[in-house]
Amino acid sequence: MNSGIFAPSHRRRTEIPRRRGIPLLELNDVSMHFATGGGGRLRGGGNTVKAVDGVSLTLREGQTLGLVGESGCGKSTTARLIARLLEPTAGEILYQGADIAHLSQRELRPYRREIQLIFQDPYSSLNPRHTVGTIIATALRTHRIVPRRRELIRVQELLEVVGLNPEHYNRYPHEFSGGQRQRIGIARALAVRPKVIIADEPLSALDVSIQAQVVNLLEKLRREFGIAFVFIAHDLGIVRHFCDRVAVMYLGKVVEEGNRDELYGQPHHPYAQALLSAAPDLAVVRGAAPQGRIRLVGDVPSPVDPPSGCRFRTRCWKAKEVCATTRPPLRPTTRTQYTACHFPEPPAPR
Template sequence: MSDDEKAVKIPAQAEGPTQGATLTKDPAPGEVLLKVTGLQKHFPIKKGLLQRQVGAVHAVDGIDFEVRSGETLGVVGESGCGKSTMGRLITRLLEPTAGKVEFQGKDITHLGVGGMRPLRRDVQMIFQDPYSSLNPRHTIGTIVGAPFKLQGVEPEGGIKKEVQRLLSVVGLNPEHYNRYPHEFSGGQRQRIGIARALALNPKLVVADEPVSALDVSIQAQVVNLLDDLQQELGLTYVIIAHDLSVVRHVSDRIAVMYLGKIVELADRDLLYKSPMHPYTKALMSAVPIPDPRRKNAKSERILLKGDVPSPISPPSGCRFHTRCWKATQVCKTTEPVLVELRTGQQVACHHPENFEDQAPQDTVLLTVAKEAAELVADEVLAESAETSAAVAAEVAAEAAAEAVVTAETAEPVVTAEPIETAEATGDAETAGEAAPDASGDDAPDASGDDAPAKEK
């Protein structure tokens, strides 16, 4: 099958019987497709006969990021950090408490059902559980063909032919059109979910842990399928996962979430090579290293103290300060802002790893930090301190070099007059005058109208 045959092109059904229109193509690669600003979702907690609100679960508590066309943004974090809620907010399956979601420059935060219906063609979601996301009473032909009927789209050649082509694209037998979900394995069911998401040729696909419920061998097949479809159809992905190996394979950029916040957002290679946030470093240290030569791999692992705080009453300041081995008073009182400390790498931390300390004046560790440091190997702590000191020295050296360059650049302007005076001094010596007199207030006269007269 050629690439042209694999491409999913679906003409939209127009209102008139003879008119037709085609879905718009994806924006140019590199353009901002999705922009999220200050997004929040608080689930209310109600009690009593009158169901009065007594609190709220801060599932997502103010996140900002952008997704560009053609890229894959991976979102990682431990269970309960708000990853799946964020995905449902982006696709507007949940109503946000606050913040803004923009898709192709249009604010879709509070669009109603009618306003969201056309947008459903461009934004689709692949759900986590392939067993519960498919209706067991429907055939896969009905499941994959449902988006066409809901959107009023009549594909060329009919719905059945298009569904069979989609099944072929995701690696399933088109002849299984009339089978039911229970007749397929977990990996095949996930492929059915992917085919359903691709039915209307979307621009953005949000995949909520698409391989977490699958065997390792099946995971590789689904991940490779997603990668191939992105290359062929120009898709943009937001892939939510907790498997760091999978995220590293498929992502261009990675966002790390902790307790409803994005604590680090960076290019893939930068994040894995030199993570800045202590929580990110702890996550990376938990990845198994299948190398028998790395005998010290276990000692390099960072164990975090205690459990994740409750999202009902998150800690003040930095959310991670109750488990961090570098926490000081500023971490407890002031919430760090997500800022770009290095090109392509943003972090929300007062005392980042692999970079200059952002609060060097605050050096007294909290009691919880001292207790957390007991679980961290001395080699890791020493390496962290050495790296921070080295980066600080490097930053200071760069600042000094910039100051020297600035001074050298400004020097010709400052010494322009003395240079002219020196030239005048030479003319004066030729005329038989003393150098000190030529370098004084008479220097301009020596280079002025009197000089030709003396030479004459």
């Protein structure tokens, strides 16, 4: 793989200082509330949707963090907050120790190339009027990565890195399959040599066989370039394969976060247990006895009016009075695992 794509840029620009000993990225009690009705984000009548409410996460260099949970739990909103496509209502977003939560668009410019997004839909995320070469070269030109005379060479290098034919730079997006388009999106994200890539359900629009190819590509990029990933997906098997750590979200909050093997092996939060029990088990397909599944009762509450105390209590079989009156903090349950539950315990052995 051509590591030349991460060579220094040709013009001097503002660099983000590297600070040893601190996380690459931190979210501290970050919230994102949207007002329904007229009057702007938090003004005027209507209700307030608490899409993300007090989320704290940590990402270190080269690490992969998976975000999982039901649709509408706030995963994609969290991704857009990290990329600063949204300005949070409250909380800190620290990149290399600097708070970028409320920076202006001009102040954010040097951070834009450090944090990149791979979007869910490879069909609508590429401009159909531009060639692949123009799409990738725009990122190079905006951040002054290479001289204009070398743009085509760099575009072809990037296409080769993601497994596409370098000679197809002059084709349009409609001439590629869904998997190839997602590779183009990955090449566009790589063009600016980011330290963090946020992959927002990058596999959901792809066939299963293509999903495996894209995951293997992302793993290769992580290993060879040391890129840290925030990986959002519904497929718990892929998350377990790709991610070092996993955070489980429910109704705008992180309810459990920890080391991949420990969280999958011994989840302490009831919701995490129910979520993992619903995942397909290949062992059963191969003839093993099926394990008991946890079936949740009731619907997910509205983020406009979430339950008091623990947000999962209305569907939890362990809920007691304290769950309705006191919000459980995210606290350590093992050396590497954190759970927001008044009664955390691993599932009973079967």
